[in-house]
Amino acid sequence: MTAPTELIVESGELRLWTERLGSPGDPAVLMVMGTSAPGLGWPDELVDAFVAGGLQVIRYDHRDTGRSSCVDFATHPYALADLALDATAVLDGHRVAAAHVVGASLGGAIGQWLAVHRPERVLTLTAIMTGPMGHSAGPAWARAMAGQAADPSDLPPPTPRFLAHLAHRATLPQGTRDEYVTANLETWRVLNGDVLPFDEPAAHRFVQASFDRTGDHTAALNHDLAGRHMTEDRLAPLASIKAPTLVIHGTEDPLRPLPHGRALAEEIPHSRFQPMAGMGHSLFSPGLPRQVGEIIREHIA
Template sequence: MTTPAELIVESGELRLWSERTGAPTDPAVLLVMGTAAPGVGWPDELVDALVAGGRQVIRYDHRDTGRSSRVDFAARPYALADMAADAAAVLDGHGVAAAHVVGASLGGAVGQWLAVHRPARVRTLTALMTGPMGHSPGPAWARALAGRAPDPGDLPPPSARFLAHLAHRAALPQGTPDERLAAHLETWRVLNGEVLPFDEPAARRFVRASFDPNGDPGAGHHHDLAARRMTEDRLAPLSSIVAPTLVLHGTEDPLRPLPHGRALAGEIPHARFRPIPGMGHSLFSPGLPRQLGEIIREHIA
């Protein structure tokens, strides 16, 4: 892997950790992670595949994760637009006017927001394991948790196995670092799905890197609260997106089943939809990060 260069950038009063890999003169790829996940959630193998294609790759820690600033959400609640402003601030900090934006899960919604509201910053968009930013999954979750049949006019809820895991995890002790590690690992195992093998050592390294012994261990959950805020800017039509768009979605995604990705691709003009056989809602399967990196590299070429 090319030696990365770290940079702290400012987004308003916040300080965000970021890292650039590759030559600063190469076209930029901005990697945007999902809920409660710092930049190391993007595996080195995926970064290497993009750098090998002649791109500089920038990954960063969202607010409330990793080495970036924490926010008092009760006093200063934020929304998807604020997280998108952080992404733009990272580009500014690295002197990048426009980038190929790649977002996973909540990061895919951040990418959509930028492509709609800041189109000049987005050269291409790649959205992984996500759905339309204007869709609220709350009603589908509520029906599933109440034991009611899915609404045929809505996108499907998470799998029964994942919902059962959430109930099981709520009862697990998580008072010590080892207990939290075990609970997080089990969540990633379930999110990986039941088809592709689970790379437990990679997941373990990620979970350990995600823990902040000096900060609020629950700060990343503020992302869930931000994601639930269905502000007017999120309801803007995705048909206005002009950036060439690729939607990648796992066929075994237990959190956002495949129709979520199909729905997103259907709302963006000329978007390409590519199902990834066996992939769940994670990048923790041997060989998967490089496979995705090569697919993304082809899209942004």
């Protein structure tokens, strides 16, 4: 693992924890994590693959995660655009004019927003396990949870197993560290899917670090509220994206099935769609982070 440099940057009144690895003179990769996940969700093996290829990596804790500021969402609600502006604040804090943006899940939607509304900041875009930022998943989720058949004109809902897990998880206590780790480790096991092996030790370390790095682990739930809030800026056509775009999606994604990634790639001109056989909605499988890292590095090159 390359020696990191930590920096706290300001985004309005918020303070965001950031970490840079590699040489500041190398092209920058901004790594944007998904819902409720701090920057350490990006595996070290993936980061090292970039640094070894002559890139510098900047990863950071979203607001309401890790060592970044927490927000009282009831009095100061925020949306996807605010999370995207946090990302530009991170670039500004590191004096990076433009970067190769790599986003996972919600981070992929943030990357789309930047590529549409701040195109000068995005050299290339890689969106992993996500869908079009203007698609509302609410109706599909509601039908599935009500036991109704999926709407064939809509993107598919999560798998029944994942929805059943969410219902069970809602009954579990998560107040203590051990309770939090147990519940979240099982979530990552389900998100991994049943095809690729699950790297339980890596997931366990990440879940523990997620709890230990924040004083309020419930604040991360605000990301769900922000992600579901559909604003006009999210409906901007993705056809306007000029940055070379790579869409990576697992064939066994239980949260966002494969058609979500395919739909995103179809909306972005000249994008490349890369299905990953057996991958679920996580990178917690032995060898997978380095494999994904090599694919992204080739795209950036």
